[in-house]
Amino acid sequence: MSGLNPHFKAALQSALERYETPFYAYDLASIQARVGALRAAFPKAEVFFAMKANPRLGILRRLLGWGVFLEAVSVGEVRRAYAAGFKRTEVLLNGPVKTPAALAELKELGVPLLGLDSLADAERVARHLPGSHVLLRVNPDLPVVTHDHLATGRGESKFGVLPQDVGQALEIARAGGLDVLGLHVHLGSALEHPEDFRAGYAVMERLYQEYGPFEVLNLGGGFGLGLDLAALAPEALGLAERLGVELWLEPGRYLVAEAGVLVTRTWGTKQTRRNFLLVDAGMSHLLRPMLYGAEHPVEPLYAGGAPQTFDLAGPACESGDILARGLTLPTPQEGDALAILQAGAYGSSMSSNYLDTPRPLELLWTGEEWEVLRQRQSWESLLLEEQSEG
Ligand SMILES: Cc1ncc(COP(=O)(O)O)c(C=O)c1O
Incomplete structure (x- = not known):
């Protein structure tokens, strides 16, 4: 390093x-160089910076200027994103627990793009915010290699719905009047092995074949600092092209x-x-x-x-x-x-x-x-x- x-x-x-x-x-030139490297590797992807990695307004505003959107995981982060100047359609809110009070607050503030994390979440979001644009997070149930606290794509983690529950979650979301843009996977953080990403992409491909068509494929973040992104990117881009979808990414660590x-x-x-x-x-x-x-x-x-x-x-x-x-x-x-x-x-x-x-x-x-x-x-x-x- x-x-x-x-x-x-x-x-x-x-x-x-x-x-x-x-x-x-922080060195601004380094952040700018990372944004450039990511864009060079994934020329057609929409990038949502995971703002939990570094939420300073002075950094978020620069990212906005470079055309990077934000991934938030709390209403507080959504408020901060709006304060930095991002529009509703430039903010994606993920997270496993969205209380009725949080959903009411979002209605007041302006509803961002939403990530659904469970059957209960899908049902509650549909009840409180019908018509919202959502993605459904998948737990791909894979043995990703990283620290236990960072391995969100393992079957034991609290995140997402297992592949066998995707159909039911989609039914709940659609029956409740949500506009499902696509599926989302975030395998974990500080991932250094391209095989983990490949295994995740394969799960998503199967799910898109079974439940598609969708407009968007969100492959999350998790890029470790030692990962060869240029080698991995063509596989993600190829997948998005085969599925005919827009590719979204949510890197945090990699950029800052x-x-x-x-x-x-x-x-x-x-x-x-x-x-x-x-x-x-x-x-x-x-x-x-x-x-x-x-x-x-x-x-x-x-x-x-x-x-x-x-x-x-x-x-x-x-x-x-x-x-x-x-x-x-x-x-x-x-x-x-x-x-x-x-x-x-x-x-x-x-x-x-x-x-x-x-x-x-x-x-x-x-x-x-x-x-x-x-x-x-x-x-x-x-x-x-x-x-x-x-
Ligand atoms: C849903 C989601 N997306 C993206 C990220 C960003 O991960 P990283 O900083 O490893 O790229 C996280 C981090 O925890 C996350 O939970």
Whole structure:
């Protein structure tokens, strides 16, 4: 996996002179390059960015300018998409639970494209929002290779309807007056094996032959950073062509992961039975290592001394608050900075206020200057919902 681009690395040094750590920083050129690479691989596909990967308005608005639409998974995300300027037909809302209150809220806001996730969901959406344009999510029941929490296409996952239930779900949706555009599959996230995608495409082809014709085929996201998309794309495009449908994709990680870093400073070392480097970012800022065992490469932003092997220990009072293990790094001085790479997807969006930690500053490098995408959250704002009326 490649390290930091030298221009971006130099820009990070200038950010370190102005801003306190920890902060997220994104390289706009990298996001633009990923959009370009995706479009080159899938020239005719409609791209819906999975906004849960990175919902900063400053990023969403750029994507809108490049003709990318959004995939949302909550009413809050739909509101954010509309606030960024996306139209109803440019937002696709997925998700397994849509309550009557959520559906009423969507009616007020303007109903986006909707993904149906179960028989109950199909029935409820039809009851509350008849006439909506929907896709039905299929659970292809395949043994996809990724972390258990990311394997949405396995039969044990909570997502989608099994192939044998597709007919019944379609009947419910159509009888309820929904306009079914097509079927949807999202096999999982951080998938590195093209065979998983091929197996998913084969399931979809069978279902389209059995239940088609449809207008749209949504093959989801899930592209791992090491996947050879150019090799996989012709198979997806060929499938869409054979079925005579428009191809939709929902990548999250692929578009933004490599564009983002979490910058943290080191505040000493300590030894127990392991050698730790103490840093000011932790699980409240970047949860992925703890949640998924995710491994993020780390690049020093200092010259430093002799190399040593460290675990990167965050400030939380939690044994699991280790951002990386077994890193070989030059020995830093107190206050030296590190960049935690591939943090542009599911980094800030999964950050929390655990331990009264304010959410960190987020910056975008435009190639010329740093744009503040989100201010560091004020500690005072953490108290707002607790203030009494009197
Ligand atoms: C329905 C759906 N589509 C797309 C995505 C994006 O996945 P990725 O970021 O792995 O591309 C997700 C992620 O969880 C998802 O649940």
